[in-house]
């Protein structure tokens with residue numbers, strides 16, 4: 001039995017955003033992959049060494065299907081209802097917790113935007129049509145922003161997924177569009193040229209539609225290894241994993257943790273996320 005509302009009602013919640021400026025980072029971004037001539041140039045960005053010690057508690061929530069219970073296939077533990085999503089958004093609204101995106105995070109670490117006192121990142125995996133149908137209007141109603149990770153072979157090819165037009169609409173409304181690869185393979189099983197293609201082609205497909213650089217990658221099924229990490233580093237600024245946790249450290253920005261929100265996790269407690 002899920003009891004998100006009673007959980008929401010429980011807590012005296014406090015949020016601590018902590019900065020650790022004493023950490024050190026050792027980032028070696030060495031391009032070792034051969035790049036095909038057709039591969040678009042990687043976006044030009046860099047993070048000053050002095051900022052790599054940025055270490056903030058910003059919960060990253062992970063959503064999949066957002067759909068009414070009657071639409072949910074039996075046993076699909078990755079689905080939540082629009083009402084459940086709204087309960088979280090309403091909670092954030094009431095607690096003055098701001099939604100930010102990874103694109104915002106880039107501006108924050110560059111000093112072009114301030115970090116909200118209480119911040120959360122909402123991520124939506126796979127680009128399902130129901131996210132556009134149900135999550136997008138709710139986010140708009142609360143003036144909140146999400147990050148949508150797209151499997152780029154799906155739009156306009158599979159009706160269960162958003163169309164490119166919908167993805168462009170989301171992006172134009174201020175939501176971040178990230179890459180979730182072309183075909184959602186296990187990236188750790190791919191040869192280097194196929195891995196490179198999954199990363200570069202998905203990125204350029206999205207960039208062509210939204211007219212903005214794609215900064216953030218999301219590992220299909222959360223799978224990565226050192227080879228995948230190195231390849232992602234060459235093309236993206238951030239990557240979200242499925243490792244649990246809520247501490248964003250920039251020297252681990254290719255292994256950003258996430259907290260999975262599912263209907264079968266009744267203990268999902270926003271209070272726990274924000275109380276350290």
Ligand SMILES: [Zn+2]
Nearest residue numbers: 125126220221
């Ligand atoms: Zn996925």
